[in-house]
Amino acid sequence: xxxxHQLRIADWLKTTPTGQxxxxxxxxxxxxxxxxxxxxxxxDGSTINTLQIVAELVNFDEEIIKKIQTGCSLRVxxxxxxxxxxxxTVDLQAxxxxxxxxxxxxxxxxxKKKHTLEFLREIAHLRPRTNTFGAILRIRHALAFAIHKxxxxxxxxxxxxxxxxxxxxxxxxxxxxxxxxxxxxxxxTGNGEIDYSQDFFGKSANLTVSGQLESELAAMALxxxxxxxxxxxxxxxxxxxxxxxxxxIEPEMAFFELTDNMDLAEDFLQxxxxxxxxxxxxxLVFLEKRLIEEESQLKKEDRNPMPLLEKLKFVSETAFERIxxxxxxxxxxxxGRKFEFPVKWGIDLQSEHERYLVExxxxxxxILTNYPKDIKAxxxxxxxxxxxxxxxxxxxxxxxxxxGGSQREEDYEKLSKRIDEMGIHRESLWWYLExxxxxxxxxxxxxxxxxxxxxxxxxxxNIRDVIPFPRTPKNLEF
Ligand code: ATP
Ligand code: MN
Numbered sequence: 001x002x003x004x005h006q007l008r009i010a011d012w013l014k015t016t017p018t019g020q021x022x023x024x025x026x027x028x029x030x031x032x033x034x035x036x037x038x039x040x041x042x043x044d045g046s047t048i049n050t051l052q053i054v055a056e057l058v059n060f061d062e063e064i065i066k067k068i069q070t071g072c073s074l075r076v077x078x079x080x081x082x083x084x085x086x087x088x089t090v091d092l093q094a095x096x097x098x099x100x101x102x103x104x105x106x107x108x109x110x111x112k113k114k115h116t117l118e119f120l121r122e123i124a125h126l127r128p129r130t131n132t133f134g135a136i137l138r139i140r141h142a143l144a145f146a147i148h149k150x151x152x153x154x155x156x157x158x159x160x161x162x163x164x165x166x167x168x169x170x171x172x173x174x175x176x177x178x179x180x181x182x183x184x185x186x187x188x189t190g191n192g193e194i195d196y197s198q199d200f201f202g203k204s205a206n207l208t209v210s211g212q213l214e215s216e217l218a219a220m221a222l223x224x225x226x227x228x229x230x231x232x233x234x235x236x237x238x239x240x241x242x243x244x245x246x247x248x249i250e251p252e253m254a255f256f257e258l259t260d261n262m263d264l265a266e267d268f269l270q271x272x273x274x275x276x277x278x279x280x281x282x283x284l285v286f287l288e289k290r291l292i293e294e295e296s297q298l299k300k301e302d303r304n305p306m307p308l309l310e311k312l313k314f315v316s317e318t319a320f321e322r323i324x325x326x327x328x329x330x331x332x333x334x335x336g337r338k339f340e341f342p343v344k345w346g347i348d349l350q351s352e353h354e355r356y357l358v359e360x361x362x363x364x365x366x367i368l369t370n371y372p373k374d375i376k377a378x379x380x381x382x383x384x385x386x387x388x389x390x391x392x393x394x395x396x397x398x399x400x401x402x403x404g405g406s407q408r409e410e411d412y413e414k415l416s417k418r419i420d421e422m423g424i425h426r427e428s429l430w431w432y433l434e435x436x437x438x439x440x441x442x443x444x445x446x447x448x449x450x451x452x453x454x455x456x457x458x459x460x461x462n463i464r465d466v467i468p469f470p471r472t473p474k475n476l477e478f
Pocket of ligand 2: 393401403404405
């Protein structure tokens with residue numbers, strides 16, 4: 001049978017065993033046994049659970065049995081039978097064992113003992129073979145799939161925004177330069193600066209920090225669109241919530257005002273959480289147990305107030321609190337808390353403020369709206385008071401900001417004025433401005449950081465552990 005149609009361990013574990021002959025392939029997690037029999041736990045990544053292979057030693061060459069070690073890969077044919085032992089429902093009574101790739105268990109970096117997440121980051125090429133990362137990668141996949149499904153079901157079109165950009169006006173963060181100029185011998189202009197007109201694109205180019213401006217262009221024709229692609233920020237913030245390369249989901253909708261935008265964000269997030277609970281139950285149960293074990297070392301006040309699954313259920317069923325920035329500042333001022341960054345109207349809220357609102361005050365997700373215009377991007381729609389803009393940030397427990405979005409300024413004159421006020425080079429945005437000259441409409445959108453979502457759903461603490469190969473300052477192995 002073509003490998004394409006072969007059933008996986010996840011499928012066999014759900015099958016009623018009748019002694020049928022099956023073949024499975026995978027990697028050995030553990031081997032134990034005695035002089036007569038060997039029990040091998042085999043994983044093929046299709047589930048957190050392993051298939052128990054039972055090999056009666058008399059039936060096999062001694063050499064083969066010796067080579068079965070943690071980390072090696074096997075193809076096994078045998079009879080699927082009801083298990084005699086506790087802990088699994090079926091066993092595979094091995095008739096034929098083929099060693100595909102040997103591994104010396106003594107040297108294999110993944111030992112049976114528990115490894116720290118920090119150590120596993122150093123062996124990112126092998127960490128998918130651990131239970132924890134297997135679970136995370138399956139959940140990450142399920143969420144990515146659910147994102148496309150949600151948008152498809154709601155009549156959004158998937159737009160591929162470019163990754164290389166010539167505009168540096170988005171202002172979302174520091175950018176990475178893209179260039180083919182010879183660093184030893186760069187062409188110079190008359191005043192000694194590097195002459196990017198001689199570079200590959202004939203101008204200076206960067207990796208994108210957001211696909212928003214391009215998706216706005218598409219929304220002005222297709223009404224509802226979204227991007228889901230890599231974004232890059234060269235900010236030197238070594239936090240547990242920031243990556244230099246991360247994935248962002250950016251829906252953009254014509255005819256949506258701020259409230260519609262909030263309704264979408266809330267419905268979307270709740271759908272994604274429910275989808276994961278429904279489709280990744282085994283993995284979530286595993287991660288919940290792992291977390292409880294890990295947190296048992298901590299003081300009570302440092303632990304999560306709810307076990308993972310309870311938290312997911314709660315957030316997926318509870319209406320998000322919606323308040324304005326101005327109301328939030330009043331709450332923070334009245335809180336009597338001594339924050340590291342003192343609060344006053346006009347400041348950009350720090351993670352400590354966001355988390356106070358979500359975790360201590362409201363004890364549920366919060367959507368903060370109508371921020372001061374000076375701390376937000378140029379394209380956000382100005383409120384009637386002229387001081388605030390129609391921004392919305394969605395704040396999650398344990399995470400802080402998970403979504404940042406806004407209603408966009410659709411008025412040509414007002415947008416033009418903001419661009420000038422903020423000292424942005426308007427010539428580089430002529431195409432963006434033109435959409436406000438030809439058939440402009442009210443529209444809105446937001447950016448959801450994919451890894452922050454995966455962080456929330458898996459209950460992991462560090463964003464480096466929810467992306468296969470993290471890119472962070474001074475870290476580019478693998
Ligand atoms: P923060 O204040 O947390 O640094 P931001 O306000 O700079 O985020 P936005 O420009 O609003 O972020 O981006 C939209 C979303 O993308 C954020 O809400 C967050 O979920 C995610 N995000 C932003 N920067 C990063 C990053 N460096 N790594 C991972 N996710 C990020
Ligand atoms: Mn933001």
